[in-house]
Amino acid sequence: MMDFFDIIAIVVLAVLPVVAVVIVVVLGSLPGQIAMKRGHPQASAVNVASWLGIATLGILWPLALIWA
Numbered sequence: 001m002m003d004f005f006d007i008i009a010i011v012v013l014a015v016l017p018v019v020a021v022v023i024v025v026v027l028g029s030l031p032g033q034i035a036m037k038r039g040h041p042q043a044s045a046v047n048v049a050s051w052l053g054i055a056t057l058g059i060l061w062p063l064a065l066i067w068a
Contacts, residue, residue, distance in 0.1 A: 005007040029059070035068040042067075 032047030040046060046068045053061030 008018060029065040031068040032060070034065070038068070040068060 024036070028051050031050040032043065035043035035046040046064050049060050049064035049067065053059060053064050
């Protein structure tokens with residue numbers, strides 16, 4: 001029989017992947033949103049560089065953030 005701590009563990013394990021996906025999406029779109037908000041002439045390129053940075057585990061993401 002499941003006790004209280006087992007239920008808490010299952011809830012945490014169910015919520016954790018959702019939170020991870022939300023964090024990745026927010027961080028992936030951040031430089032593009034900043035560039036569009038500031039009227040950057042190459043905002044779409046910043047957005048693509050940001051998503052490529054997320055896809056390559058963060059290599060290009062800081063450069064996209066600085067570029068924005």
